[in-house]
Amino acid sequence: METSPAHGMHAAAPPLLQVDGVTLAFGGVRALSGVGFDVQRGSITAVIGPNGAGKTSLFNTISGFYRPTAGSIRFRGQDITRVPPPQRARLGLARSFQNIALFRGMTVLDNIKLGRHAHLKTHVLDALLYVGRARREEAELRRDIEERIIDFLEIDHIRHAPVAALPYGLQKRVEMARALAMQPEVLMLDEPVAGMNREETEDMARFILDVRAEWGATVLMVEHDMGMVMDLSDHVVVLNFGQVIAQGTPAVVQADPEVARAYLGSGDVGALRAKLQAAAGRAPAPAAQGAA
Amino acid sequence: MRIGTFKETYVADAALFDSRTQHVWLGIAAVLLVAFPFVASDYWLYLACLIAINVASSTGLNILTGYTGLVSLGQAAFMGLGAYTVAILQARWGTPLLLNLLAGGFVAMVGGMVVGIPSLRVKGLYLAIVTIAASFIAHFLFANFSITGGTTGLSMQPGQLFGAVLDTSFRLYWLIVPVTVLMLLGAANLFRTRIGRAFIAIRDRDISAEVLGIPLLQYKLLSFGLSSFYAGVAGGLWAYFFRVVTPESFPLSLSIFFLAAIIVGGMGSILGGVLGAVFMTLVPEVLKLIVDLLPGGTNLTVFLSPVRLVIFGALIIGFLVFEPLGLAEMWRRTRRFFHLWPFRN
Amino acid sequence: MMDWAYLFEISLTGIASGGLYALAALAFVMVYKATRVVNIAIGEMLMAGAYLFFTFAAMWSLPLWLAIPAAVLASGLLGAVIERTMIRPLLGEPPISAFMVTVGLGSVLVGLVEMVWSADQRRLPDFMPSKPIMVGDAFLAPKVFWGAVIAAVFIAAVLLVFRYWRGGVALRATASDQGAAYSVGINVPRVFSLAWVVSAMLAAVSGIIVGSIGGISSSMGVFGLSVLVVVIVGGLDSVLGALVAGVLVGLVEALAGAYLGGEYKLLATFIVLVAILMARPYGLFGTREIERL
Amino acid sequence: MTQHATGPVLEVNNIEVVYNKTVQALRGLSLAVPRGQIVALLGSNGAGKSTTLKAISRLLELEDGTLEAGRIAFDGQDTAQLAPQQLVRRGLSHVMEGRRVFEDLTVEDNLIASTYALSGRAGAPKPDFDLVYEYFPRLHERRRGLAGYLSGGEQQMLAIGRALIAQPTLMLLDEPSLGLSPKLTEDIFSIIARINAERGTSMLLVEQNATVALAVAHSGYIMENGKIVIDGSAERLASDPDVREFYLGTGGSGEAKSFREIKHYKRRKRWLS
């Protein structure tokens, strides 16, 4: 666990995913301009940056929902810039969404099953009759999901629950399960721990590490929780105003003054507290200083 | 009492009807369906056939609107396509009945898919109005073509199946009800597989569905196609049932009727489509029966007739206001009341 | 050989009768803008307004200057009752539910009209000047002309109100997110009522004009279908769209009727509708839905 | 600021909330917000924090939830008699979870919509857009753009800005830092602290980022499963060992743990068992 598999093959193997000079404009707004970076196989790569920097837009471009105005995206060496989104899913680009996009009319189990869609072969006629291939495929799918995903993410108690009434944290976990069902080579997670407290964040961090270890998936994530980003990732890409302003190992990025100015803020809890309490017009309490 | 039905295998868990009780109910329903024609009067047989036709068509609409979330007000027109196809085949070439029905389904399916083409860009109510437009265009074609007999429409001979001439409700029952049951089973199966799940995903969030591997246009068209295939077959049955097809046979109000049926029954539920179609077909008849039972005879009929319109509308409103999930939900609640449903919430 | 005078005369009539569509479409747009309810019973609400006017003017013989406002006010009351009993309970339900409620409403209104006034066709008392309007050599039916003038006045008024009154913002805010609207202090139930009352009143005005041209009957609601086409072409939530599309549809219908024949009228408008939607999926001026992942 | 200068602005007494007539979300929850103070409300996902805020602002009914028992008093008055918009007009603003801006409206129209909060208020205060733009200059730049196309952080600013227009005495803030960058989180919290200091606005703050929340708050509550399990001053909470482990992520030593070294089977929360 100390070194990720990626480090060893850095030079030899070509990057799994290459983003090259990607530019994306909405009318006048330039969400991305000339973004380029590589994602090594087996790595955990984080994309960070201020709000509105274009991180989600970047994910959307990689998964094909937006078509870039310029630039290219290569996956396993193959140019997929013009490949429509469903086909990219079949190639192994799986993702979760920033604003949870579960299907509210389905149970947890069906949501997860849906992730496998692109890999199944059942046709309309099979489906209407439900014999042969349809029946076989459904049974296999069910076993696979139960044994590998539901078990792994510890969501067996809710598998038949409708997703709508689940607490936020569990919904995020179901999204992750659905992405896993897509048989990902690259698992893209958009803010996987937003809205979670420390304890839940820790759970999610553990899942992410385990996904890489057990599934051999490469992880690409957007996240604002710096603790987690810095602890987990092998490579960090920083976006600001649609441009890459820094990239490298967590330590390198953290030390970059530009990044600190645009994104990280003071980052020092003690200083922060003093600042906030000064703003609130109170003297810093002695106990608080002790805690920090 | 069942406290949790434990399933031995995942296959059993995914079965369509998962418990002994349900099998028993199903058996009883089948026996009732088989016995019904031997005890019912011509009127009730007529109604049963009509209900079955409406169930088939509503189920089709439920696939499109209830499950895929594409509101359509063209279901009647697609039935018309099926009915005209059957009538033309039957009257001009006398081809075999089952073939005609399939042909009716396919012609409607093609029509439905053509209408579905805008669905990638046009959404929600805008799309619903496109389907209205489509049904007016269909009506125009029916009324102005010679092959469809213009405004006069087409009359046809009774159909024949396995040597039997289907000229009474009793005989038609044995065609219409089994075909409908088959179509129902097909629809129920559909939603156990990836196709059905894809439909629901499109309904709930179409844009994220695409990123998850579902080609939107293909599946929207498929949904339109399936739905109109159901409508087309239902229309074909309708043609054999009434044996006269005119442009006025499939008005917009019929499309609204089907929409009302799936909403009253419960959108996105096969059972809902069935219950809704049964309910909506029977309501006017039951209201009539009630009026008949009141003293006062036909004079009262004249006076009370508009009341039926009011009640009809009030029922739709009442359902939506008081039971938005429809009859299927009422049924489920009743069932929960009788079984101790295992630890929901 | 093109007969230009004929074309001019037909177009003029088409545009003027488009004004009537626009007014009825405005009634529709009011409700949609505030509540996202697609009121398919708009034709029946027109009918209700026309029958109320008929009752006051022809049956109770009230003078016209009294009968018209009375009918409009009574319609407003009807709108309030509809909102209170059928629409408000559906706050938070999916749009198709409210849509179907208005289907039920249409049936109820037709039933009530038949109960009270029977299904017979009737004529409304004439109240518009009957002197023909001549534009050059072209003739314009006076009722159609004055109807268009009244419609234009109302549409202009509504446009101004939306431009300069913050109530317009409240309406749109409510439609966009009811919970959030509450949380900024907007009286959501009041916005709902207001929208329905105003819509019902506009529908009544429109119904009185339409009824005085074509007579009234319990099947008058079919007019609503053309209105539906108009609002879709214009964009469901756009006042300007209602105006432009009303005139456009009026014109298309007139030209199709004149040059192709009556059976082509609806066909032509529907083809125009589909063509416009293919190019602009939210109508000419409708708000496009924001889709983000 | 108001006539009841003494006593807490908000008192919640033993409330129970049930969703859809079936799901019980709150079970006998009580809390109070003293005048002029920031009170933090922490708790894990699904604990019922948002539900508490919705119960207070009466937006619960929109989601088919009902207040089955208990009493909520705002400025000494029972809220049961007031409609949601009346509460807002009396000075209780709720910044809802998930930002909830009016997507089809421009930024400025969002603020205009918010001026309804001032309707019918004594003294007829003037809406102060400049104040909002001063706190959030970014909104000024984008004031003619549709709110739906703002980025997450900008939408959050707009949501708080809308509440500011209402010149509230009590603000309910539901996860204001959700999805915001670390810097913006700091900025927003400084603004929250400033608003509190400069305008004397009381706040009930729901937050997952316990570190910042306890930094600005005067006192706090921690809830689990629909009940309050711990309460106390911000300092006291920040030094509670459980809070430190489960909310602040600091071990006994006070040093932050690394996410790479998380045990698979962790100690359970003491107050849960």
Added chain:
Amino acid sequence: QGADEIVIGGSIPMTGVFAFAGVGINAGIQDYVKIVNDAGGIKGRKVKYVPEDTGYKVDVSVAAFKKITSQNKVNLYYGDSTGFAKTINPELDRNGSILMAGASFATELNDPKKYPHQFLVGPDYTEMFGILLNHIAKEKPGAKVAFVYSDSEFGRDPIDSSEALAKKLGLSVPVKIMTPAGSVDVSTEVIKLRRAAPDYTIFHGYILAPIPEFITQGKQQGMQSKWMGTFWTMDSSTVMKMGPDGEGFMGVMPYRYYYDTEKAPMLEKIRAMRPEYQSTAYTQGFLAAMLFLESAKRTLEANKPLTGDNLKSALNSIKDFDTGGLIGVPITISGNSIPVGRVYRADMKAQKMVAASDWIKL
């Protein structure tokens, strides 16, 4: 006792777009049945009338038919629409026990070979046009006649055949205008009509709207045309609703109006039973019942069972039959229709329709 009854079933549109007619038809049938029963029935048998409302919808009509026939032994049936007649006739042919009439005057139904168990209680729509055109040809030879009709089966029914007939009678048809169903604003159509400058304009396929608007606008634009309508427009109360512009409106009517003063014992009877005005739909229903029961009587008198074929041949045996003045001349039913009628004209001052021609037999 039940077997002895003669049963008239009825799919009657008491609601919907055709309700105004249905209500009258229902009353007419009811009244004639009462007259017969009060007089002891037909050859000692009571007559029972079983109506059902249809809302003028074909499927509902068929349901009503099924219901009534499964609960009664029906001999005679009154059906509402053309569509219904076409749907049910094959069934009548098969089970052979029912004779049917109805509210439809569709030309298509006037074919004894195709519809052996159906008859029309008056002239079919083509024959109605024939009566009008004959009248016009006599009044103003070589006149220009415009046809304005609705886009429906009802509206389109007589148009093509009548255009041919007009030619034969030396009349010209400068314009045929089809209006879409349910249209209210007809300004464009009026412009079209005015430009054709017809001497006569015949409306068909409507009840009232949009005829008044056509006439009003036409007059405003200085048209000199005479305006005419067919049966379903021609009820007195309908025409009177046209207001002042309806003055002089003409049309074909196969029956006498309720208030006609020419000698008609049956009308007197009706007026005694119902002192208020009764519509022509009432007369239609009344006459239908009269012909129904006349056929039944003739069948029974011939000692034949009441089968559809027997009833129909009894009906066709009716020659120079006196309707008690409901129709001004004795009638003969050789095929499926009664091709007789007369042109009436509106007199707005008297609020009455007055005869404008003699009875015309085709």
